[in-house]
Amino acid sequence: MPTHLDNEQSIVAAAQAGDSDAFVTLLNQYGRHIYRLGLSITGNHQDAEDVLQEASLKAYRAIAEFQGNSRFYTWLVRIAVNVALGKLRKRALWKESSLDEPRESEDGSYIPLEIESWGDDPEKACMNGELQQILAGVIQKLDLKSRTIFTLRDVEKFSIEETAKLLGLSIPVVKTRLLRSRLKLREELTKYFGKDARNAMPTSHR
């Protein structure tokens, strides 16, 4: 979750009073987070841009209704998630989404395949831009519902309960999907950051 702006309350109050510059300041702070959220959920840049535009416009039109009970950012994320899921629901992608190829034993447990410790921390192993690219790529290996849950919980740091509420899912479903998502992403990232995984690194870091 991004840090607060200094004097954010007064910037929000100014935006609520109709100061468009104040609203632009908020958008400058949070726009790239909303774009990343849209990209994680929808999986493509055009939809991510639509999510950013539509959510920003909705927030601008509704800012007078913002009560200040949560952070402004949390409020904006709720709007953006609804816009993103609304798009995907229209295309019936949300309903069809299922766990993709879970590797499960007979009792339903997930079985890890890649058991290899990591070398350098990812932040040290590659430059920030490359890391962002790797993360954006591996998250798309999850099915839609799982990556939305993972993004809200582990990227945006909503609680399990908030994530469940936002998505209209039960807490056990969120927890099960989160566990499997973390394990699957761990395996995907081990291909990049495992001690013997140098060949998977971006060319400049081989």
Place this chain on the structure above:
Amino acid sequence: MRCRQVIDKISDYLDGELDPELVRELERHLQHCEDCRVVVDTTRKTVEVFCHTEPAPLPNDVRERLNQMFRHSFRKGEPN
């Protein structure tokens, strides 16, 4: 505790939501199971790398189109 149970409880363990008695059992298991130690450690790092990595700045064309949209809205005097 067996390896499979450790895997099932990783999320709750990393989130600090596991019952203290189960935490002790899980950590006892980790002391003698190298494979589970690696899986727990790399899962923790997975969660950390996602939550610590800042998003890239907005692409210039995306920012420009967003600004354009707002200039248009502001001119129309929205939201009043």
